[in-house]
Amino acid sequence: MDLHQLFVFTKVVEHKSFSKAAEDIFLSQSTVSSHIKALERTLNMRLFDRVGREIILTPYGSRLYQWALKLLFLKDEAMLDLKEGMNELKGMIRVAASSVPGQFILPKMIKDFRDQYANVVFQIEQSSSKVVIDKVLNGTVDVGLLGGKFENDKLCYSRLFKEKLVLITSNQTKIKGPVTIQELVKYPFIMRKSGSGTHAMVEKLLKKKKISKEQMNIIAYTESGQTLIQFVMADIGIAIISEIAAKEYAKKQLLKMHEIDGFDDERYFYLVYNKYKTLSLLSRLFIENVK
Known part of the structure; x- marks a missing residue:
């Protein structure tokens, strides 16, 4: 054969x-x-x-x-x-990633891996955390990266690191932090769509503070974290996003980043794969390298 x-x-x-x-x-x-x-x-x-x-x-x-x-x-x-040149291993690794890991974490992972296995090609799909999980479960990707856990017996998770969420505003906004979630109700608010890890954490915060989404002045929902940031930079509204993403823009003075008083919840980013999918050797090596 x-x-x-x-x-x-x-x-x-x-x-x-x-x-x-x-x-x-x-x-x-x-x-x-x-x-x-x-x-x-x-x-x-x-x-x-x-x-x-x-x-x-x-x-x-x-x-x-x-x-x-x-x-x-x-x-x-x-x-x-047989050690016939590990760099000669060739193939493709399919990765689905939610917005923050895809934009700020995955590039370094790929660089580190390709330093060892130069002939590997990556196919990357970026979507919400929920869609990432769906792709891992149905086997259309080898691994997923996301900012939240979805319990399922088929899934194996490796914890990467933790972070928190922060408020971002345009440079024109006169908000001075740290701010409370109650103060944010009066401002136009840009929200991530349901299915993202950030959306789930914001909903949890609102519920904790007994604030309904109807009380918020939500003017737009977006699937893309990048689009959300552009809306904020254009002074259309404010938003709550990942600290790791906000820092990149705040350092360049493209927007302002504020702590949210009383919001100390942290979240983890995870690598996830389907333990019932037969993975290629390259995919297994990538998972071990990330660990």
Whole structure:
């Protein structure tokens, strides 16, 4: 059984498409199709059913996929054990990250890892913490980085470090900190969308202080932390964000950062992966490197 054919097969399974698999691994679609047909001839069984434009994994294909992952992983382990140049390990690691880890933590992780494994390619998706977890659970990414924990028996977490939230305002705003959450009610407020770790912490703070969201002067919700910061810098409203993100802009005097009186809650950033997903050797090395 040809290992390269198995590798191509796993990519078709993961992308659910011959054309997308071909694009991912830099082959022509006809070459990918030839590899799959050759594999089917070798095994004397159909691996995919072609239903219109869609391809559906057969029961044989589904069982082969699990074996293919194990065989490819074993091949990578053998290469590492034989010490035939660890820098020659090649492959892609798929990462989903929420806004703060994606912008301020992940770049250094990738740099440190690529200093050891120069031929690794990263595919990075940035979204809310909830979407990150969904991607980890359904196996479309290898690892996730986020600012909160979602309990699920399938998930393994590694704690990275902790931080707190702060208030940010434009340079034109006359607020002087530290401020209380009650003082903020009268100001236009920019809020992260539900599903982000920051949104969950702000809601927890409001509940603790017995302030409803209806009492807040919320003028906009945004999925993007970067968009939120731009709104604040443009003096459209104020916001509560991660201290690590706020510091970068405050140092450059692009906005003002204030402590929130009575808000001492801290949160952790985590690396998370699905313990039931068979990870490549590179993904496992990345997880160990982060730890």
